[in-house]
Amino acid sequence: MEFDCLECGACCRGDEGWVHLDADDDARVDASAALERIVVLMDIGNGHMKRTLRMIDGACAALGKTTTGVACSIYSDRPGVCRELSAGSTQCLAARRLHGMTAD
Numbered sequence: 310m311e312f313d314c315l316e317c318g319a320c321c322r323g324d325e326g327w328v329h330l331d332a333d334d335d336a337r338v339d340a341s342a343a344l345e346r347i348v349v350l351m352d353i354g355n356g357h358m359k360r361t362l363r364m365i366d367g368a369c370a371a372l373g374k375t376t377t378g379v380a381c382s383i384y385s386d387r388p389g390v391c392r393e394l395s396a397g398s399t400q401c402l403a404a405r406r407l408h409g410m411t412a413d
């Protein structure tokens with residue numbers, strides 16, 4: 310089954326820390342003011358911090374509404390973790406189930 314991400318956005322929803330950045334995202338953050346603006350540091354204990362994207366009302370701050378659904382407002386600059394999650398993957402189906410959408 311094919312899923313349309315522009316009618317979904319389930320994998321862009323979650324608690325604080327859901328969308329995390331790693332070292333591979335350094336260049337993207339440096340190159341994109343829009344991405345850099347929504348990066349927040351999260352205290353994960355033991356003196357360690359991790360970079361995450363700001364969440365607003367349970368959704369990534371970059372997730373915007375369109376007339377027909379949703380869209381990532383920083384799509385070309387989105388972090389690696391977003392690029393790795395493809396429609397129809399196990400993580401996609403889990404996110405869809407979690408947010409009350411069909412997964413089959």
Ligand code: SF4
Nearest residue numbers: 312314317318320401
């Ligand atoms: S990858 Fe899956 S969960 Fe994420 S927006 Fe697309 S269809 Fe929805």
Ligand code: SF4
Nearest residue numbers: 321369371372381391
């Ligand atoms: S950066 Fe874009 S693709 Fe990634 S979680 Fe946020 S809205 Fe979704």
